[in-house]
Amino acid sequence: MQASDPVLDIRNLRAMLPGEAGPITLLDDVSLSVCAGETLAVVGESGSGKTMTFRCALGLAPAAARIVAGQVLLEGQDLTSLGPEAMRERRGAVISMIFQDPLTALNPVFTIGSQIAEVIRAHRRIGRAAARALAIDVLRRVHIPDPARRVDDFPHQLSGGMRQRVLIGMAIALNPRMLIADEPTTALDVTVQAQILELLTELRRESGMGMVLITHDLGLVARHADRVAVMYAGRVVETGTVDEVFARPLHPYTTALFRSIPSLEGAAAEMLPAIEGQPPMLADLPPGCAFAPRCFLGRDRADCRTIRPPTDAAVQGTHVSACLHANLIAAEAA
Amino acid sequence: MSATIAARKLPARRRPVPRFLRHPGLVVGGVLLLLLVLVAIAAPVLAPYPPLATDLMNTLSQPSLAHPFGTDQYGRDVLSRLIWGTHVSLEVALAVIGLSLSLGTAIGAIAGFAGGWIERGVMALNDILLAFPGFLLALALVAARGSSLQSVIIAIAIAYTPRVATVMRSVVIVIRPRPFIEASHAMGMTATRVLLRHVVPNALPPVIVVATISAASAILAEAGLSYLGLGIAAPTPTWGNVIADGQGVIASNPWISLSAGLCIAITVIALNLVGDGLRDTLDPQMRRQTGAGLL
Numbered sequence: 001m002q003a004s005d006p007v008l009d010i011r012n013l014r015a016m017l018p019g020e021a022g023p024i025t026l027l028d029d030v031s032l033s034v035c036a037g038e039t040l041a042v043v044g045e046s047g048s049g050k051t052m053t054f055r056c057a058l059g060l061a062p063a064a065a066r067i068v069a070g071q072v073l074l075e076g077q078d079l080t081s082l083g084p085e086a087m088r089e090r091r092g093a094v095i096s097m098i099f100q101d102p103l104t105a106l107n108p109v110f111t112i113g114s115q116i117a118e119v120i121r122a123h124r125r126i127g128r129a130a131a132r133a134l135a136i137d138v139l140r141r142v143h144i145p146d147p148a149r150r151v152d153d154f155p156h157q158l159s160g161g162m163r164q165r166v167l168i169g170m171a172i173a174l175n176p177r178m179l180i181a182d183e184p185t186t187a188l189d190v191t192v193q194a195q196i197l198e199l200l201t202e203l204r205r206e207s208g209m210g211m212v213l214i215t216h217d218l219g220l221v222a223r224h225a226d227r228v229a230v231m232y233a234g235r236v237v238e239t240g241t242v243d244e245v246f247a248r249p250l251h252p253y254t255t256a257l258f259r260s261i262p263s264l265e266g267a268a269a270e271m272l273p274a275i276e277g278q279p280p281m282l283a284d285l286p287p288g289c290a291f292a293p294r295c296f297l298g299r300d301r302a303d304c305r306t307i308r309p310p311t312d313a314a315v316q317g318t319h320v321s322a323c324l325h326a327n328l329i330a331a332e333a334a
Numbered sequence: 335m336s337a338t339i340a341a342r343k344l345p346a347r348r349r350p351v352p353r354f355l356r357h358p359g360l361v362v363g364g365v366l367l368l369l370l371v372l373v374a375i376a377a378p379v380l381a382p383y384p385p386l387a388t389d390l391m392n393t394l395s396q397p398s399l400a401h402p403f404g405t406d407q408y409g410r411d412v413l414s415r416l417i418w419g420t421h422v423s424l425e426v427a428l429a430v431i432g433l434s435l436s437l438g439t440a441i442g443a444i445a446g447f448a449g450g451w452i453e454r455g456v457m458a459l460n461d462i463l464l465a466f467p468g469f470l471l472a473l474a475l476v477a478a479r480g481s482s483l484q485s486v487i488i489a490i491a492i493a494y495t496p497r498v499a500t501v502m503r504s505v506v507i508v509i510r511p512r513p514f515i516e517a518s519h520a521m522g523m524t525a526t527r528v529l530l531r532h533v534v535p536n537a538l539p540p541v542i543v544v545a546t547i548s549a550a551s552a553i554l555a556e557a558g559l560s561y562l563g564l565g566i567a568a569p570t571p572t573w574g575n576v577i578a579d580g581q582g583v584i585a586s587n588p589w590i591s592l593s594a595g596l597c598i599a600i601t602v603i604a605l606n607l608v609g610d611g612l613r614d615t616l617d618p619q620m621r622r623q624t625g626a627g628l629l
Binding site: 058060088089090091092093096097098099101104105106107108109110118119122123167170171 | 512513514516517518519520521522523524527531532535536
């Protein structure tokens, strides 16, 4: 890890949603940081708070959700203290986010060129012709063939992979310092996935921006990320470099995730071990560790059932886990 | 994935214009409407007599070569009055579309996009207007302002604005949660820009259809008001006035009222054909069902 200051530093972020039966904690003490030129993968199942963390960071959370504690430092400045207009000025220019479904994330009634130009013109005072020239340049940077002609295409004339390239182009048009890619390849087929991730990696190297890759796919994490954060029920349960986490996970949830990946070795007919039970409802979290009821370690331990573990319960250098019994994992999992 | 494949199958770079020409109703309606517009514009040239010129030696004449639809009780040429009436009717229709479309779109878009108490307040007012019979509203307004072309236009526009607003709001509510709207916010666009550039253009097609069909009702409403003597004051040639003039002599000279009624019917049919055609061609789901766009 470089000694440089992180571009994005989320500190102890806590977000609540008012519910009928009292407030629901969406995010609980979430801390994540990304340095320049680095890719942080955020993994976890649906509803674990991966997307919500970054929506809150960008001021794009649902209107009812409230950030009740914590800071989101973007190049040292706390975004949670900014007004909506100052926040808007940073979105798309300093910190960009791209979404899961490229098929519906473009406006069907305008050409892709005009939509890229639109983003540029939302942040810079330049004329139409200049914005169009920049849009063509952006299309070239995301490797769209024949950009001068494609700039006048409508979204329906492009394939899913091309549309995701256009969206990435919109996100990086103003050279942001930080790019949040929320499952950028989930809606695409596997060959296109690889191309899109190569493109993202290339753009990150060229510009030195920091990148967050939100994904379910642990294979992608291994190939494209430097560090990984595992989220469960609105908390970060484990963070570390990809090598550390993949070689020796320090949280039972991470271990269970790895075990549920099919392997090329082993009997084909063998059932994959699934994680038992259901992810907890955020409105009804158990009092102790949220994973305890499904955990091979904590299921029968009184402390796991009653004490909510601090997010840094086990620390080995840069490798941090929120498990009270991290030292037992390797032995138990074997 | 299937959407990707479908998108690839489309012939490259097809412009939407030919699709409109493949819809028979839209073509017939469009041609009729175009002819009516030409007649309205060229009224001074086309009309064989001045619309107000009376010929007291030749009242209530039967149709002849000189007067194809005969003359009325003041000896005015009915055809000339109908040709000038086209001008008035289309002017009313166009002004009503313009006013109710711009007002209704703005009201509906702001209500639907803002949500919360703004939406509730605006839509409550809108519903009150909607529940009030439009014709009664028009009657009251004409009674208060006096009968003139302007009064008629304003009255009918006020009556139709809530309909446009209702449709606009419901379409905006459907569009608001779509991913490209969220993506626009994520790219740092201002709310106004998102509304004007992304929400409104996507919401317009159904609203245009409603406006076109409203134009037909506007022409009917103008004729109705004129017929009751509350529309555009008597000597001015409008279709409603011609019907009213012919009403007393309908037994002996049926052409007068009938020809004016026919003009109204043709215009209303033309507008409805265009409205239906636009609905079929602008709405991809309808297009798939009717197959009109796939020929």
